[in-house]
Amino acid sequence: MKLLEERIKKDGVVLPGNVLKVNQFLNHQIDPELMYKMGEEFARLFKDEEITKIITVESSGITPAVMAGLVMKLPVVFARKHKSLTLVDNLYTSDVYSYTKKVTNTISVDKKFLTSDDKVLIIDDFLANGQAVQGIFNICDAAGAEIKGVGIVIEKSFQEGAKIIHDRGVRLESLAVISSFDDNQVHFEGEE
Ligand code: 5GP
16 A cells, blocks of 8 residues: 555664564554545445454454454454453453563453354454564464455564464455664555
């Protein structure tokens, strides 16, 4: 998505550890117009997949997921990162190691919001080593929900995440694909 690539070039800051900071429009301050256009793009890409529900992880996945849900007219569920002290029996859970925060969170989804009737589109802000997506795969598997695809705002293709998704035979669509951060610059896949 050209508009997104241009915005990353303009506002993205490369941090040590192959982390891209995009606090200007995605991870802290949010640009709703750009987010809405992402929602339209996800809707276009996945329009033939007969999706019934969109799933993401709090917090930065929520905005692109809601925008896609708005355009596709589908409900959006976000996995919570903080353990509920009550109703533990009614939750699907999975442990997820966070690439940026270097901690393991137990993510959870209430069983009433995900069933074996659901055909799911997973959306997240970044794809690095695929731990967040794997956590949602585990939750969908526990619920018996069918995974129709994964939509990512920014994929870092030099990390392992895409392999996990492709090995499972799931369709992956990323709106921007970063191939390297050589010389602290963002380089996109297919760029000269
Ligand atoms: P993964 O689980 O694929 O290793 O990492 C994905 C999660 O880590 C995303 O949900 C995102 O919150 C965070 N993340 C991974 N890489 C980056 C990055 O380069 N920049 C930012 N801002 N977040 C990232």
